[in-house]
Amino acid sequence: MMKAAVLVENNKIEIQDIDKPILKNKGDVLVRVAYTGICGSDYVRFFENQAKFYPIILTHEFSGIVEASNSANYRAGDKVAIIPLKPDFEDEQSKKGNYSLSENYGFIGSRENGGLQEYTVIPEENLVPIPENIDLRTAAFIEPLTVSLHGFKVAGLKDLMVKKAALIGMGSIGLLALQVLVSYGYDVTAFDISDDKLALSRQLGAKAIVNTRNKEELEAAYNQFDFVIETSGANQSYYIVNKLAAKKGNILYIGTPHKDLTIDFQTFELINRKELTARGSWMNYSAPWPGEEWTEAVELFQKEAIKINPLIAAEVSLETFPEIFADYREHKIDGKIFITVKGGN
Structure with a gap:
């Protein structure tokens, strides 16, 4: 058995004892979840x-240690991060x-199911090996x-x-993007x-810095x-x-709106008047799978170009996550919620 934070219905979470998964398929890896962050999209x-x-x-958003492996590429004790998307590789876009x-x-x-559980089985193509440093x-x-x-x-x-x-919106994604741009010299x-x-x-x-209310x-x-x-x-x-x-x-549009927008024509037509180029971005993958974005992310962390601790607003264990659930719901936590599941170095 193992522990998991289970969303049993909307706005109701429980810490439950559930069956620990076992390896069945070739290429699958049993991961002991170490840490997980909560994304804005989880709200x-x-x-x-x-x-x-x-x-x-x-x-x-989570990391872990290989507990057992049916993959020739991973063995027990390896450190990994998880790639959450499971594409249909036969799809024309893929x-x-x-x-x-x-x-x-x-x-x-x-x-x-995701990272709020002590163990999970992940296909090898959804893992990133993590260097010792x-x-x-x-x-x-x-x-x-x-x-x-x-x-x-x-x-x-x-x-x-x-x-x-210019970076608009200095939440976790914005603060990470800022550090990348600074590392590039902008x-x-x-x-x-x-x-x-x-x-x-x-x-x-x-x-x-500019407060947009001013x-x-x-x-x-x-x-x-x-x-x-x-x-x-x-x-x-x-x-x-x-x-x-x-x-x-x-x-560049990275954030995604969750409410209807009504833009006055004078603001919209600035796209024409200034001959602006606008691009949308969806998720974080490119060819060859999963993309150079993942390689570069590891390199940026290896170079210590990115700081994570300033982004963490609340840090709890898996068992104590329900204690801050109401504050999370009421937007009383301004920043990344970071959860120690099983921990590790």
């Missing part, structure tokens, strides 16, 4: 009836390397780091002429409604940025991206 699954089924074990655009994909922590706490941040790396790849960032970049201005998040952005390398500061920043990245998905962000962009600027 609607926990609290807004958007779980695919009940009961379900959520989270897709054959083009667009794995997250395939129709019938699976997803660990959403369409099947990266600890398992850090490895749990590889998946969210690849989100911005994929966006930058989609936008062709390294081929663009960028003098100044001049980055951070935008958010939270002074605390902006102060943290400054500590992590932002050259300037109208004068915000308007003074219009038309300045060659590259504008929206990471929050908050409705108010979509009203300012076109205004921040310089002429011939590029906009």
Whole structure:
């Protein structure tokens, strides 16, 4: 038996003793889950009836240690991070390397059980080997780091002429994206409604910060940025991206909105008037599977270019996660919720 935090119905979680999984198929690996983070996308699954089924074990950002293996590529004791997408590799989009655009994909922590359990069986193609000099706490941040790396790849960032970049939304994804851009050498201005998040952005390398509730500061920043990245998905962000962009600027949408948007025509037509280029980014994969984003994420952590501890707002064990569940629901925790499942180095 093992313990798991099970979402038994919307807004109701229980710590349960469930059967420990066993290996059955060739290539499968039994992973002892060490740490898992909660993604912003998990909120609607926990609290807004958007779980695919009940009961379900959520989270897709996690690391662990191989307990047993039916794979020639992994052996007991290996450190791993999890790749949550399970593409349909025969889908036409997958054959083009667009794995997250395939129709019938699976997803660990959403369409099947995820990281809030002590052990799980993962196919070998859904694992990333972790070098000895990266600890398992850090490895749990590889998946969210690849989100911005994929966006930058989609936008062709390294081929663009960028003098100044703007980041809108300094949550976990935004703060990770900021550190990547700083490591690339860009001049980055951070935008958010939270002074605390902006102060943290400054500590992590932002050259300037702007509270978007300050109208004068915000308007003074219009038309300045060659590259504008929206990471929050908050409705108010979509009203300012076109205004921040310089002429011939590029906009990257990483965040996903959860409410209807109504944009005035003057704001929308800035796409025409400034001849802007806008790109969307969905998930974090490219060919060859799972993509160079995952290799680069490991390299960035090896170079110690990315700090994770400043991003963690609440850290609990698997058993004590229910104690902060109400605060999580009421948005009283501003930052990453990080859970020790079995722990490890």
